[in-house]
Each structure stands twice: as structure tokens, then as C-alpha cells.
Amino acid sequence: MITTFAKHLVSTRFSPPRIGARYVERTHLLAQLRRMQQCRLALVTGSAGYGKTTLLAQWRQASLKAGADVAWLSLTADDKGYIDFCTALLAALRRCGLSVEMDLPLEEASAAAMDASIAAVVEAAVDLPKELYLLIDDYHHVEAPLAHKFMQKLLDHGPGNLHLVIASRVAPPLSLSRLRMMDQIVEVDSAMLPFDLAETRRFVDDNLGAGKLNADELTLIHELTSGWPSCIQLTVIMLKNRPETRNMLRDLVWRSSDLQTYLSEEVIAHLPPELMRFAEAVSVFRRFCAPLAEFVTGNDNAADLLKRMEDENLLIIRVDSDDRLSWFRFHPLFGEFLTTRLERDDATVVRELHRRASRWFSEHGLLTEAVRHASAGEDVEFAASVIERAAPATWSLEYLSPTLHLLEHLPEETLFTHPRLLFIACLTVALTTRPTKARAWVAKLEANASSAPPEIAHSIPLIHAAIAFQDDDTQRMIDLLEPHRDARLENPFLQYMRLAELSAAYSAAGRYADAMRLLAAHPIPPADEDNDMALVAQTTRATALLLEGNVREAERVGSALLARSVQAVGRYSISANICACVLADAYYELDRIDDARETIANRRGLLQSSGPDVTIRASRCRARLDLLQEGADTALTFVQRQIAHLHSMHQTRSVAHMQGELVRVLLVKGDRVRAKEVSASLDELALAYPAERGLRAEIPALAALARARVLRDERPDEALRALQAVRSHADAFKRGRLVALTDLLCALIHAGQKNADAAHACLVRAVEAAQRLGMVRTIVDEGAPAAALLANMVREKKLTGAVLQYATTLLDKFPEDAVPGSPVGTRRGQGASKLQPVLTQREVEILTLVAQAMSNKRIALALNITLETVKWNLRNIFAKLGVSSRYDAMMWARKRELIK
Numbered sequence: 001m002i003t004t005f006a007k008h009l010v011s012t013r014f015s016p017p018r019i020g021a022r023y024v025e026r027t028h029l030l031a032q033l034r035r036m037q038q039c040r041l042a043l044v045t046g047s048a049g050y051g052k053t054t055l056l057a058q059w060r061q062a063s064l065k066a067g068a069d070v071a072w073l074s075l076t077a078d079d080k081g082y083i084d085f086c087t088a089l090l091a092a093l094r095r096c097g098l099s100v101e102m103d104l105p106l107e108e109a110s111a112a113a114m115d116a117s118i119a120a121v122v123e124a125a126v127d128l129p130k131e132l133y134l135l136i137d138d139y140h141h142v143e144a145p146l147a148h149k150f151m152q153k154l155l156d157h158g159p160g161n162l163h164l165v166i167a168s169r170v171a172p173p174l175s176l177s178r179l180r181m182m183d184q185i186v187e188v189d190s191a192m193l194p195f196d197l198a199e200t201r202r203f204v205d206d207n208l209g210a211g212k213l214n215a216d217e218l219t220l221i222h223e224l225t226s227g228w229p230s231c232i233q234l235t236v237i238m239l240k241n242r243p244e245t246r247n248m249l250r251d252l253v254w255r256s257s258d259l260q261t262y263l264s265e266e267v268i269a270h271l272p273p274e275l276m277r278f279a280e281a282v283s284v285f286r287r288f289c290a291p292l293a294e295f296v297t298g299n300d301n302a303a304d305l306l307k308r309m310e311d312e313n314l315l316i317i318r319v320d321s322d323d324r325l326s327w328f329r330f331h332p333l334f335g336e337f338l339t340t341r342l343e344r345d346d347a348t349v350v351r352e353l354h355r356r357a358s359r360w361f362s363e364h365g366l367l368t369e370a371v372r373h374a375s376a377g378e379d380v381e382f383a384a385s386v387i388e389r390a391a392p393a394t395w396s397l398e399y400l401s402p403t404l405h406l407l408e409h410l411p412e413e414t415l416f417t418h419p420r421l422l423f424i425a426c427l428t429v430a431l432t433t434r435p436t437k438a439r440a441w442v443a444k445l446e447a448n449a450s451s452a453p454p455e456i457a458h459s460i461p462l463i464h465a466a467i468a469f470q471d472d473d474t475q476r477m478i479d480l481l482e483p484h485r486d487a488r489l490e491n492p493f494l495q496y497m498r499l500a501e502l503s504a505a506y507s508a509a510g511r512y513a514d515a516m517r518l519l520a521a522h523p524i525p526p527a528d529e530d531n532d533m534a535l536v537a538q539t540t541r542a543t544a545l546l547l548e549g550n551v552r553e554a555e556r557v558g559s560a561l562l563a564r565s566v567q568a569v570g571r572y573s574i575s576a577n578i579c580a581c582v583l584a585d586a587y588y589e590l591d592r593i594d595d596a597r598e599t600i601a602n603r604r605g606l607l608q609s610s611g612p613d614v615t616i617r618a619s620r621c622r623a624r625l626d627l628l629q630e631g632a633d634t635a636l637t638f639v640q641r642q643i644a645h646l647h648s649m650h651q652t653r654s655v656a657h658m659q660g661e662l663v664r665v666l667l668v669k670g671d672r673v674r675a676k677e678v679s680a681s682l683d684e685l686a687l688a689y690p691a692e693r694g695l696r697a698e699i700p701a702l703a704a705l706a707r708a709r710v711l712r713d714e715r716p717d718e719a720l721r722a723l724q725a726v727r728s729h730a731d732a733f734k735r736g737r738l739v740a741l742t743d744l745l746c747a748l749i750h751a752g753q754k755n756a757d758a759a760h761a762c763l764v765r766a767v768e769a770a771q772r773l774g775m776v777r778t779i780v781d782e783g784a785p786a787a788a789l790l791a792n793m794v795r796e797k798k799l800t801g802a803v804l805q806y807a808t809t810l811l812d813k814f815p816e817d818a819v820p821g822s823p824v825g826t827r828r829g830q831g832a833s834k835l836q837p838v839l840t841q842r843e844v845e846i847l848t849l850v851a852q853a854m855s856n857k858r859i860a861l862a863l864n865i866t867l868e869t870v871k872w873n874l875r876n877i878f879a880k881l882g883v884s885s886r887y888d889a890m891m892w893a894r895k896r897e898l899i900k
Contacts (some may be wrong), residue, residue: 013088014095016057016137024195024203024229024450026055032186033059033165037131039184040155041091041176042165046190047331048266048312049230052167055188056135062067063133070133071096080143085224086117086150089136096132098124114146118153125162132162132854139168148173155179169716170312190313194227197598203229207236213246214630219602220249226331234258267315278305279314279330283338284353284376288371289325296356351377362386371402380409388421395424395493397532397574403428416444421834423456431574433611433649438467440803459494465501470610472653474694477505485518496524503540507547508695509734515544530568535561535575541584543613549736552774555586562599572605581606581618585818589737591776591813607642612695615646616657623661624781632669639665646806656685656699665705668783672710679706701729701738708745716749723749740769744778748785760798763789767799771806787811787818797879804882830846841897843877846870847897849891 033055036042044052056072068486073092079085098121120543125132142148152174155164166172171221179185195203204213213221225231237258239246268276281297282288283727294302306328309316315331330338343350354377361370374383383406387399407415407425422445430438442463449457461480468476481502484613499522506515519541528534539561545554557617562579569575582600586598600606606618619642627635639662646654658683686703689696708722723742730738747762767790770779778788790807793799799807811819839847842863849859856874860867877889893899 013076014072014092015055016072016074016135017061019054019057019683023054023058023201024206026051026058026199029055029188029192030059030062032188032192032761034062034166034385034670035186036133036163039179039186040158040160040163041179041184042163042186042188043172043176044165044167044188044193045171045313046169046193047315048169048190048194049228049262049476050190051229052169052193053137055193056165056167060133060135068131068133069097070135073134073136075136075138075141077141079141082144085142085144085147089150090117090121090138092871093124094119094135096134097128097130098132098373114150114153117838118150118157121154121162122157122159125159128161133165134163135165135167137167139166139172140170142172145173181630191317193229193808195222195229195232196227197222198240199223200227200232203232207233208239213239215597216245217249217599217602219598222248223602225333228331228333230262231259231333234262260337263334271314274299274301275305275308278302279309280338280342281349281353283330283335283342284350285329285357285373287319287327287329288445289327291325292357292360295360296353318519352375354384355379356585358382358386368396368398368402370401371406373836375402375405375409379561380406380411384410384414384418384421387424388418393429395491397431397536398569400422400428400432400574404432415441419445419448419453419456423459426463427466430463430470435467435470438463438470442467455491459489459491461495462497462501465505466497469501469504472613472695474505474508474696477501477508481505484589486521487539492528492531493533495522496528496531496537498531500537500540503537504543505694507540507544509693510547512544512548512733512734515540530564530574532569532575535565535569535573536578538566539575539582542579546582546585548734549738549740549769549773549775551586551589551737554582555590555774558583558586571733572603577603577606577610580616581610581614581621585617585623588624589775589777593625593628596621598631608645612651612654615651616654619654619658620661623658623665624777627665627668632665635665636662636669652685653699656682656702658703659685660706664711667709676710679703679710682706697729697733701726704729705741712745712749713752716753720746720749737775740766740773740775740881741778743769744786748782748789751789759789760793763793764799764803767803767807767810770810771802776810776813779810784814784818787814791819800879800882802882839877839880839893843873844893846873847877847890847893850886851894851899 035043036059044055060070060072065527071092073088075085075088079088149520151164151172154162155174155176156178158164165194176185197219201218202311204218204221205211209494221232221235225235268279271279275359277297278293278297282293285292287814288306290303290306293306294300306316306326310318310328314333316328319327319329321327339350354373358370358372358374358377358379359382361367361373362382367389370386371383374380374386383402386450387403387406403424407428415425426438426445428442429435429441442460445456445463446460449460461484465477465480468474468480481498484498485502489498499518504520506512506518519537524531524534524538528687539558542554542561543559545557558579562576562583565573565576565579580603584596587593587599600618600621603618607622608617623635623639626638637656642654643658644663646658659678660677663675663682666672666678682703689699692699704722704725708719708726711719711722724745727739727742728743729735743762743766747759747766750759750762752805757760766779769775773810779790790811793803794807794811846859849862854862856870857867860870863870865871873884874889878884881889881892883889885891890899
């Protein structure tokens with residue numbers, strides 16, 4: 001009887017493992033599994049350590065809470081045979097409430113016996129008036145064909161109230177097409193199982209403590225692990241045991257013997273030698289396909305081996321591609337693990353694999369990868385020939401990294417004898433913050449321009465403009481490019497490069513209308529919208545909006561472009577980095593602090609090796625986030641380190657911006673002595689740029705702004721004169737945020753001098769600009785003095801209408817202790833302002849009745865007051881709120897939940 005077999009089973013196999021209190025609820029996956037109520041089967045497949053068991057345990061808990069009958073079965077290697085599997089399965093079904101009594105043979109079953117067993121299960125389930133769920137974990141242990149046949153028949157003939165949930169490392173050999181056609185199956189595969197960034201953050205915070213790691217570190221962990229739950233857990237354990245290794249997080253995973261052991265024992269231990277050798281060979285590629293794998297390994301079974309790796313979920317992921325080939329990649333850590341093993345055995349094998357791959361990629365027109373693998377294989381001559389063959393028609397920004405790597409190993413004598421290669425080299429170094437080398441090389445190119453192909457000779461101004469961009473010489477960019485603005489270029493890369501450079505130059509000069517007209521006159525064809533240089537050109541629209549101060553529109557345009565750039569050319573592409581710094585700046589200004597931090601998290605290139613504009617925007621955003629979230633000391637450390645780095649990069653304007661930030665941080669710390677010293681240093685720097693027309697004109701304005709901050713309390717008249725210089729610059733270049741900031745700082749100084757009328761006029765202009773453009777932090781970052789002035793203006797009814805409403809919104813953004821008179825215990829979640837209560841109890845009562853569509857006469861009767869008293873109260877309400885109608889007053893009160 002079945003009980004004869006079942007009594008030998010360990011009872012723990014019918015209970016899920018404890019998942020503890022610190023686990024991440026897989027909300028979106030559980031939502032998928034909730035469809036099980038209408039389905040026969042849920043199939044969860046994925047590699048080792050991806051949380052299949054935990055997901056099933058969470059689903060079990062949710063189902064039990066919902067009142068369902070749920071049974072659990074954990075399979076082991078002992079269940080690979082038919083009889084052992086059936087014994088365990090039927091024992092689990094009995095725990096689900098099925099009274100299954102039958103004889104099981106000691107050896108293989110006949111078809112009749114199998115059908116009898118299935119019939120017994122079906123009849124027992126049908127007799128139960130409830131939904132039954134059986135969760136089977138580690139189904140990959142099952143090997144017997146008859147066991148799979150048994151499961152197939154149970155799925156095909158099982159009653160509607162019996163639901164099976166199967167978790168397996170490999171897709172089980174079951175025919176599921178009929179269930180798919182009938183929408184009777186829920187499938188969660190390896191692409192859905194990894195943690196997303198939010199889940200990674202929750203797991204780390206729950207296990208290490210909230211705030212123990214910053215956004216950069218959390219994003220780095222997520223990217224290193226690609227959301228692999230077990231690997232994230234190992235990383236957290238290492239950080240717990242050795243907190244000092246937090247500074248070496250990028251290498252931390254490979255310091256763990258636990259991970260090495262896990263990969264050896266759980267992932268590759270049971271692989272046959274041929275598959276293991278094959279996996280090690282293809283691990284040297286960022287992506288691979290069957291023809292490439294066959295060519296480089298010489299293995300005719302490459303396609304079958306790839307299919308087996310995919311079927312077994314060997315930490316292998318499909319990669320989207322425009323061609324018809326099926327491309328794959330390994331999980332980064334697993335790929336590096338395999339490559340390390342291969343290099344340890346024989347480094348010459350790795351070099352030869354790279355060389356063979358470079359030939360294959362070259363023959364198939366995949367030139368970026370051909371260059372990358374030729375360089376990795378130390379085949380410099382072949383890499384140079386590929387680059388030269390590619391230039392300029394098929395050039396793209398993807399070539400920058402492999403070309404730079406090649407140029408580090410290529411003798412200049414060789415470079416100078418190949419005009420096409422020299423042209424690409426000039427473009428590369430001009431676009432990657434190496435203007436000195438670019439100037440030297442372009443001189444060589446110009447010396448031989450007569451013998452160079454025409455498209456190269458005609459494109460030399462583009463290189464000079466790129467150099468001028470790195471030098472912040474806006475006017476030279478315009479002078480070089482404007483004469484050729486409408487000349488047709490056959491080469492798409494060069495065409496979009498010119499468009500991006502000239503649009504950026506116009507915006508930098510404050511010529512936003514010209515930039516928008518240029519972009520409108522040269523629209524990107526739909527076929528080229530995802531071209532990397534075309535995306536860079538499109539980012540100039542978002543940059544122009546942000547420079548102009550239109551923060552809301554910059555966020556809208558920038559967020560869409562960032563999503564497209566990441567999808568089309570990758571998270572760390574040039575277009576994605578430009579969009580990220582624009583978007584982070586906009587997010588910060590809009591007071592979306594977490595979004596701003598997450599957008600620039602773990603993008604070291606923004607701070608270390610980007611062009612001046614990107615570096616400035618990212619560095620300034622990072623400094624202000626550090627000041628806001630982690631304190632003045634953290635911000636001070638970052639700013640000082642960044643100034644030293646930018647000095648070494650010879651980015652003078654970037655240094656000036658960071659010195660301006662340094663003054664702000666020092667004043668927050670109360671260190672006025674050092675703030676004056678830095679301001680004086682900035683003044684000295686500004687002396688070298690007295691009459692600039694382009695971006696470098698920012699340097700004197702930055703010096704004047706820092707001087708105004710330092711002198712605001714001690715010598716207010718001098719501070720106002722300095723702000724007048726800042727205002728002149730902001731007006732000349734139409735920098736909306738800087739205009740508003742200047743007005744706000746002037747308002748604070750006038751208020752300190754008891755010049756109420758001037759303070760009021762300046763503050764109104766600042767708040768009007770903030771409301772129109774979406775500015776928040778420009779106002780709020782000025783701290784308690786700005787909050788006090790704003791609150792005073794509101795209380796004294798010196799602001800009206802939309803300006804009053806926006807001022808009230810801004811006051812809610814200040815810290816509680818910054819706003820004088822802010823009530824203790826205000827419930828911010830209910831929409832209360834820091835200046836609440838604005839309305840009296842009687843006024844709230846009147847608005848409550850207004851919301852019920854009562855007339856003034858009916859309100860008077862309801863409250864037992866005169867009609868004139870109602871009208872008088874309404875006039876007071878309108879004046880306080882800056883509105884002109886009963887409806888607007890009612891909506892104001894509803895938004896703050898003062899009335900229903």
C-alpha cells in the first residue's frame with residue numbers, strides 16, 4: 001500500500017524551508033502566481049540560487065492566509081526513479097487531503113497501473129469541494145521518463161480544483177502546448193527571477209541596516225550580481241563579516257571563497273567535461289552565438305551544447321539582437337569565474353580565442369567586437385586594419401573604448417602613415433577629454449590633408465570643434481560650424497556629430513531658439529533614432545531646456561531619452577550618461593531626491609572622465625545630494641577630492657564650479673574664514689577670464705556669486721553689487737535658475753537691511769520664476785533665511801494668487817525647524833502646510849458647506865450667522881489663499897484634507 005512506502009519518507013520533505021523575517025517579498029512574481037486560481041500549472045524555472053524555493057514558500061504563505069489547502073514536496077536526487085518519485089508525490093497529495101489508497105509495484109509500472117493511479121487521484125480530488133495546491137520543489141532531480149509521463153497524465157486529466165506548482169533548474173520534459181493554448185499555465189522563467197534594483201536595496205537594507213550603504217554602492221552590488229539573489233546574499237555576509245572591505249566593493253565578490261565554492265559545487269559540479277571545456281572557451285566573449293562558438297572552438301556540436309546550457313539554465317541569458325542569430329551571454333560573475341579558470345590553465349589559449357573571434361566578427365561586419373578581441377588578443381596590426389576599414393562610414397561611438405585601447409599599443413609612426421586611422425584617432429581623443437593629444441594629432445592630419453580622402457579633409461572642422469568643446473570655447477565652436485550648418489554630409493556619424501556640437505554651442509551661448517531651430521531643421525529619421533550619435537544630438541534638446549531653466553520640460557524630455565538610450569546603446573553609453581546627468585539635475589531641482597541619487601549612482605564616468613558640462617552637472621548634483629543626505633563633512637570631502645581631480649584634468653570651469661560649491665558647504669559648516677579664502681582664490685581665477693562670451697564667462701559670474709554669499713551679512717552693499725554682476729551674466733545667457741537665485745539672494749539682503757519693498761519685489765520675481773519653471777531646490781537650498789522671509793511674506797499677505805500657492809508649497813519643502821512658527825506635530829501626510837492653520841475653524845466650517853453646494857444664504861442659516869458674516873469670512877478666505885472664487889477656495893481646502 002502507499003502507506004508502506006510513505007512511512008519511510010522524512011517528514012521535513014513536506015515542509016518548506018524557513019524563509020525567516022528578512023526576506024524580500026517578490027510582489028510582482030506573486031502577482032503572476034495568483035493567476036494559479038484559474039490555472040492547472042505554474043512552472044518556475046531558473047538557475048541555482050535565483051530564489052525559486054523562496055518564491056514558492058512565499059506563495060504557500062499567501063495561499064494559506066487566503067484559506068487554501070496547500071501541500072509541499074521537496075524532491076532530492078533519491079527521487080530520480082519512477083517508483084521513488086510516485087511514492088513521494090502520492091504521500092504529498094495525501095497531506096493535501098486526498099485519500100489515495102493504491103498498490104505501487106516494486107519495479108516499473110505498467111500503463112494500466114499508471115492509469116489506475118491517475119484515476120484514483122482524480123476521483124479523490126473531485127470528491128473534495130475545495131481548491132488544492134501541490135508545490136513541488138527541485139523537480140530537476142526527476143530523471144525517469146515514466147515519472148514525467150505520470151506528471152503529464154496528471155496535468156492532462158486532473159480535475160480543475162487540483163493545481164500544481166513546479167520549481168526546477170531545467171525546463172521539465174513535459175508537453176505544455178495544450179495548457180498554453182488554454183491559458184492554463186503560469187510561467188516564471190530565469191529572466192523574471194533576478195531582483196530588480198528596488199528589491200536589491202530592500203534586501204541589503206533589511207540585512208545590513210538601512211543607510212549602511214549609499215546609492216552608489218547599492219547600484220554597484222546590483223550591477224555586479226545582475227540581481228542574482230544568492231550572490232547578493234553572499235555579498236551581504238561578506239560586508240557583515242568584514243565591513244572595512246566596503247571600499248573595495250568592486251573586487252569584493254572575488255575575495256569570497258564562498259562564491260567560488262558555490263559556483264563549483266552548485267553550478268558546474270555535474271557538467272560533463274566537453275560541456276565544461278566549451279563553456280570556458282565561450283566565456284571570454286561578452287556575447288556569443290552558435291556559429292561564433294563553432295568557429296573559435298572547432299566544436300561541431302556548438303549549437304547543441306548552447307541549447308543544453310540554455311535548457312539547463314546554466315546562468316546563461318539570451319541577448320536581443322537585430323540579426324537572425326540567437327545570441328547569449330553568461331551572468332557576468334559566472335563568465336568571469338569560467339574565464340579565470342581557463343586563464344589559470346593556459347593564458348595562450350585565451351589569447352588565441354580572442355584572435356580567432358576577431359576574424360569571425362570582422363568577417364560578419366561586427367567591427368567594434370572585432371577590434372575589441374583583436375586588441376585583447378594582442379593582434380595590434382589586425383585591430384588597426386579593422387579600424388581603418390571601418391572609417392568613416394560605419395563609425396559609431398561604440399568604437400571609442402576599443403580604439404583608445406588600441407591607440408595605447410599602436411606606435412605613433414604607424415598611426416601617422418594611415419590617414420583614415422589617424423582621422424578616427426583624432427575623433428576619438430577629441431571626444432574623450434584629451435584635447436592636448438587631439439591638437440597634436442590633428443596638426444599631423446592637416447599637414448597631409450591634400451592626400452587624404454575628401455570626406456576626411458572636409459571633416460577636420462568637426463575635430464577642431466570637439467577640441468573647442470573640451471576647452472569650453474563656445475564661440476570658436478560656433479565660428480567653426482555655423483558656416484557649414486546646412487551643408488549635407490553623407491556620413492551619418494559626422495552629420496549627427498555636427499548637429500550635436502552646434503546645438504550644444506548655441507545653448508551654451510544662450511541662443512536656445514537657434515538650437516531648437518537647428519534641431520527642427522535637421523530631424524532624426526525614424527531609422528536613425530537609436531543611432532548612438534543621433535541620440536547624443538537629441539540630448540542637446542534636454543540640455544538646452546535645463547540651461548534655460550525649464551526644469552519640468554527638461555525632466556520630461558530627458559527621462560524619455562534616457563530610457564531609449566539605455567535600451568538602444570546601454571546604460572554607460574555616452575548618450576545615456578549625458579541624459580543621466582541632465583535628468584539627475586532636473587530631479588534634484590524638482591526635489592525628487594531619491595530619483596536624482598539613483599540616476600547618477602555608480603556612474604563614475606560622469607565624475608571622472610566626461611566632458612566639462614557633464615562633469616560639472618554630475619559633480620554639483622552629487623555634492624548637493626551628499627550635503628542634503630549625508631551632511632556637510634561628506635560633501636566637503638567629495639568636493640575637495642573632485643577639485644583636485646579636475647585640476648589634474650585642466651578643466652578650469654569645472655574647478656570654478658566646484659570651488660563655488662565648496663564656499664556653500666563651508667558656509668553651512670560655519671567656517672567663514674575658509675569660505676573667504678576659497679572665494680578669494682575664485683576671484684583670482686576669474687581675473688584670467690574678464691571678457692569671455694562663451695561658457696568660460698561663467699567663471700567671473702561664479703566668483704561674484706561666491707563673493708556675494710561670503711559678504712552677505714558683513715558687507716551687504718558689496719554683496720548686492722556682486723549679485724548685480726551675476727544677474728547681468730544670467731540675463732545675457734538667459735539662465736533662468738540663476739536669475740531666480742539672484743533675485744532670492746537680493747531679497748534676503750534687502751530684508752536684512754529692513755528694505756521691505758525691495759525684498760518683496762525680488763522675492764515675488766524669484767517665486768514667480770520658480771512656479772513657472774518648476775524650481776524647488778534653488779529656493780529651499782538657501783535654508784532658514786529663505787524660509788523665514790517666505791513665511792513672513794505669506795503671513796503678512798504680501799503674496800497673492802498663484803504665487804502665494806506656490807510659496808506655500810515651497811514652505812512645505814523646508815525642514816520643520818527652518819520655518820518659524822511651524823506647528824509641532826503637524827501631520828504632513830495629510831497635506832498640511834507648515835503655516836497651518838491658515839484658516840480659522842469658522843472659515844473651515846464655511847468651506848465645508850461650500851463643498852456641499854450651499855448658497856451663502858443657506859450657509860448663514862446652517863451656522864446661525866448673518867449673511868454679511870458669511871460674505872466677510874469668504875472675503876478673508878479669498879485674501880488668505882490668494883484665490884478669487886468659492887470653487888478655488890474649496891479645492892485648496894480639499895487638497896489639504898481640511899474638508900471632504
